[in-house]
Amino acid sequence: MERRTAGWGGWKTFSRLSIIVEDYHEHQPPTFLFDKINGFVEELAQLDRARHEHANVDLPMQIFQFIDEGKNPDLYVQESLLERCLERNERTRGKLHLLQRLKDELALGAAQLPGDDMEADPTTEHAT
Numbered sequence: 659m660e661r662r663t664a665g666w667g668g669w670k671t672f673s674r675l676s677i678i679v680e681d682y683h684e685h686q687p688p689t690f691l692f693d694k695i696n697g698f699v700e701e702l703a704q705l706d707r708a709r710h711e712h713a714n715v716d717l718p719m720q721i722f723q724f725i726d727e728g729k730n731p732d733l734y735v736q737e738s739l740l741e742r743c744l745e746r747n748e749r750t751r752g753k754l755h756l757l758q759r760l761k762d763e764l765a766l767g768a769a770q771l772p773g774d775d776m777e778a779d780p781t782t783e784h785a786t
Contacts (some may be wrong), residue, residue: 672698 675698682691724734 674698 675694678691678694720732720735720738721731724731
């Protein structure tokens with residue numbers, strides 16, 4: 659959870675920093691801009707610490723594409739999970755369809771087998 663918060667916080671901070679720099683006017687005190695930049699540097703340091711703690715985590719490139727498109731990375735997780743659920747649902751439907759066909763074929767084959775009507779035939783000998 660800390661990794662996601664740090665990563666998303668860093669992204670938001672970068673966006674905020676670019677807005678702060680673009681909106682900075684000469685009549686504002688320079689300490690205002692320096693304080694904002696120092697806050698950004700501190701958040702980058704937190705992100706760097708989180709990177710060292712979670713160095714073995716691999717992220718799919720699609721997450722970065724979502725971020726580049728301005729989308730929330732959590733949406734990628736939701737969409738990919740939904741996609742996998744739909745694929746598994748289709749596979750399960752196919753299996754159920756095949757099992758229903760097998761059941762129907764077995765019932766048809768069982769109906770064609772000689773069964774209890776053999777007992778009703780007096781010419782058939784039964785071993786008792």
